[in-house]
Every structure is written in C-alpha cells, then in structure tokens.
Amino acid sequence: MDEYRAKRAEIFQADSLSEEDKAALWAEFEGPFFEKYNKANADAYTQNTDNFVSVFALRNIRHEYSDAQMDSLLNLLAPGLVDIHIHGYLGEDASDGKTEGLKKMAAGIAKNGVTSWCPTTMTMHRDVIMKAFDAARKVKAENECYGAKILGINCEGPFINPSKKGAQPEEFILPPDGDFIVDNADILKLFTVAPEMEGALECIQKVYDDGRVLVSMGHTGASFDEANEGVKAGVRHVTHLFNAMTALQHRNPGVVGVALSDERVSCELIADTFHVNPGLYKLVAKAKGDKLCLITDCMRAGGMEDGDYTLGGQHVIKTGIKCLLEDGTIAGSVLELNAAVRNLKEHTELSLPDVFACASLNPAKVVGEAERIGSLEVGKCADIIICDDNINVITTIIDGEIFE
Numbered sequence: 001m002d003e004y005r006a007k008r009a010e011i012f013q014a015d016s017l018s019e020e021d022k023a024a025l026w027a028e029f030e031g032p033f034f035e036k037y038n039k040a041n042a043d044a045y046t047q048n049t050d051n052f053v054s055v056f057a058l059r060n061i062r063h064e065y066s067d068a069q070m071d072s073l074l075n076l077l078a079p080g081l082v083d084i085h086i087h088g089y090l091g092e093d094a095s096d097g098k099t100e101g102l103k104k105m106a107a108g109i110a111k112n113g114v115t116s117w118c119p120t121t122m123t124m125h126r127d128v129i130m131k132a133f134d135a136a137r138k139v140k141a142e143n144e145c146y147g148a149k150i151l152g153i154n155c156e157g158p159f160i161n162p163s164k165k166g167a168q169p170e171e172f173i174l175p176p177d178g179d180f181i182v183d184n185a186d187i188l189k190l191f192t193v194a195p196e197m198e199g200a201l202e203c204i205q206k207v208y209d210d211g212r213v214l215v216s217m218g219h220t221g222a223s224f225d226e227a228n229e230g231v232k233a234g235v236r237h238v239t240h241l242f243n244a245m246t247a248l249q250h251r252n253p254g255v256v257g258v259a260l261s262d263e264r265v266s267c268e269l270i271a272d273t274f275h276v277n278p279g280l281y282k283l284v285a286k287a288k289g290d291k292l293c294l295i296t297d298c299m300r301a302g303g304m305e306d307g308d309y310t311l312g313g314q315h316v317i318k319t320g321i322k323c324l325l326e327d328g329t330i331a332g333s334v335l336e337l338n339a340a341v342r343n344l345k346e347h348t349e350l351s352l353p354d355v356f357a358c359a360s361l362n363p364a365k366v367v368g369e370a371e372r373i374g375s376l377e378v379g380k381c382a383d384i385i386i387c388d389d390n391i392n393v394i395t396t397i398i399d400g401e402i403f404e
Contacts, residue, residue: 080115080383123157195230208234
C-alpha cells in the first residue's frame with residue numbers, strides 16, 4: 001500500500017504532466033502492481049469493461065480519498081446493484097405505504113450494494129395498494145439520497161390466478177384491469193398479470209400499447225399456449241422464474257417453457273439456493289443470457305433475526321434463509337442482492353462481469369433505465385460498489401457520493 005500511495009502521489013500531483021501523460025503512466029504502473037498485490041482481481045481493474053473500472057477512472061468521480069478509502073479501492077469495483085423486486089427489509093414493507101419505511105429500506109439495502117430499486121407491492125386491498133403508490137411517489141419526488149434510489153413500483157398482484165397465489169391473500173385478488181395500470185403509469189415500472197385469467201389479454205395489450213409499464217407474467221397457471229398468447233399480447237418479463245407458475249414438462253412446457261425459450265422475455269431468479277435448486281442456475285443463465293435478472297423478493301424479515309413476521313397480514317415464520325406461512329407456503333425471502341450475485345457466481349461458469357450484470361445492467365434494461373444506470377460508463381450515474389473477493393460490500397457510492 002505504501003508503494004501504491006507513493007506512486008499515485010508522484011503521478012497525479014506532478015504539475016508538469018498532462019492528464020493524458022498521467023493516465024498513461026498510471027496504466028503502466030497499475031497492471032504489474034495489481035498482479036503482485038491482488039492478482040485475483042487484476043483483470044477486473046485493467047480490462048475497464050462495461051462492468052468494472054480502474055482506480056484511475058474513480059478519481060474522476062470524487063476529488064479526494066482518505067488512505068482508508070484508497071485501501072478499499074484495491075478490492076473489486078462493480079456497478080451499483082439494481083433490485084427490481086423487493087417487498088421489504090429491516091422490518092419494513094413497501095405495502096405498508098409509509099414514507100419513513102421506504103427510506104429505512106433504501107438505506108438498508110444500500111449497505112448491500114443496491115443503488116436503485118423498485119419497491120414491490122403485493123395483492124392487497126386496492127386502497128392499500130394506492131397508499132403504497134402515493135408513498136413511493138412522495139419519496140421519489142423529494143429527490144434526496146436516503147440510500148438506494150426509487151425507480152418506480154413493481155406491483156405483484158392483484159391480477160393473478162388464485163390457484164397459484166402462493167403467499168398472496170386470495171381475498172384481494174381482482175380481475176385484470178388495464179386502466180388501473182395505465183392510470184398509475186407515472187409510478188409503475190412493472191406489473192404482474194396472469195395471462196390466462198378472463199380479460200387478461202386485453203389488459204396486457206392495453207398496457208403494452210401504452211408503452212410505459214412492463215407487464216410480467218407470474219402467479220399463473222397458464223399452459224404453454226396460454227403463456228405464448230400472453231407474450232403475443234405484450235408480456236415481456238417473468239416474475240420469479242419457476243415459483244408460482246406451471247412447471248416445465250415435456251408435453252406441456254408451461255410458463256417455464258415459454259420463459260426459457262422466448263428471447264423477447266426476461267426472467268427474474270431468486271438465487272438464494274432455496275427458491276430454486278442451484279443446479280438449475282447454469283441452465284437458466286445459458287438460456288436467458290442478458291435477459292436474466294437477479295432479484296431478492298425480500299420481505300420485511302430481511303436483515304432481521306429469526307422469528308415471527310407478517311406479509312400481507314399473514315403470519316410468517318423466518319428460520320435461516322426460509323420464510324414460510326403457517327401452512328408451509330413460501331413467503332418471499334430474506335436474500336440480499338450481493339449474496340445472490342455470490343450464489344450465481346458459485347454455481348455457474350459466468351464471468352464475473354456477466355454475473356454482476358445480472359444484478360445491475362440486465363435489470364436496468366428491463367425497467368428502461370439502462371441509459372443512466374447499470375454499468376460504469378461515461379455519462380451514467382456514478383453508482384459504484386466496492387466489494388471483497390467474496391462479494392461482501394465494503395463501500396457503496398451513489399451519484400458519486402459515498403453512502404454512509
């Protein structure tokens with residue numbers, strides 16, 4: 001580290017050198033240094049790919065770093081993570097409709113490397129859902145850095161199939177209503193619809209034609225043909241692949257068959273090793289490529305001790321990584337997004353940049369935000385995370401400022 005600091009000072013404090021010369025000298029020093037000091041991460045620094053930047057690039061974001069901060073820069077740098085499906089964290093839930101709860105969640109998940117997110121509601125009374133929408137509108141409009149930035153709401157229900165409701169309260173399930181989605185498109189990013197339900201295709205087509213909200217299919221008992229009809233109408237995303245949908249069978253490939261085979265459709269994966277057997281991660285990654293999005297589907301027990309919690313007014317028991325209703329139904333997760341990245345890395349042969357893209361650039365593309373977030377490129381938001389070799393987050397930088 002002394003050698004690193006001394007060389008950095010020598011180059012960047014030399015008034016006689018142009019910025020171009022400084023960059024060239026630093027590049028000449030940087031490669032051999034990292035090979036000696038931190039060979040495991042050398043490629044991530046020197047390749048300067050869409051998903052990683054060098055220490056030199058970072059100095060364009062902040063003018064000064066303390067020695068401790070510079071020490072941390074010798075770890076892995078990656079784009080800020082983007083969680084487009086998360087219900088709760090630290091005892092809070094987006095469906096509570098509380099602005100302070102959203103702010104607490106935003107701060108909490110930022111510590112896990114999430115710099116942008118979609119607070120996710122569930123099947124509740126329509127008034128409760130509207131209250132949650134309004135809370136998100138208010139926090140987003142304040143334009144203050146409470147932590148991860150709200151992109152918009154992911155509304156998971158109430159237009160779902162009761163037979164695949166999972167942990168969603170059946171009494172609040174409603175027929176699909178495209179007008180409701182379009183009327184709230186100012187705050188919505190995604191909306192889950194079961195395409196086989198009566199009126200669903202008309203709803204999907206209306207939202208697709210409007211062009212502001214992405215329709216996802218999930219909590220659905222659709223056949224392969226019905227799922228294909230949904231895609232024809234405008235479905236372009238799948239809610240937590242494999243969970244709460246018809247399975248892949250050789251004579252009826254179901255929703256999973258459409259999800260894996262249709263290139264137009266992006267897919268969410270809860271990579272907590274419980275919701276989906278990790279032996280399938282490699283298959284999904286190969287089938288979906290840059291259409292694969294890691295999500296957490298985290299509920300309010302995330303970041304909390306084991307014990308009793310609620311989801312949509314229902315009693316949930318958290319034990320380790322499992323969250324279950326009293327009848328044993330899976331009720332979301334307590335997954336943190338950096339852990340999902342770690343799990344995907346461990347169980348696939350994806351390169352490190354491609355693994356990180358599944359939790360940054362890919363979801364940013366899905367919600368139409370890739371022009372400003374999701375990768376480390378000139379002109380984009382300076383949303384950056386610094387991790388150790390095990391994808392533990394050391395520092396989160398949001399819009400060029402270290403989030404404390």
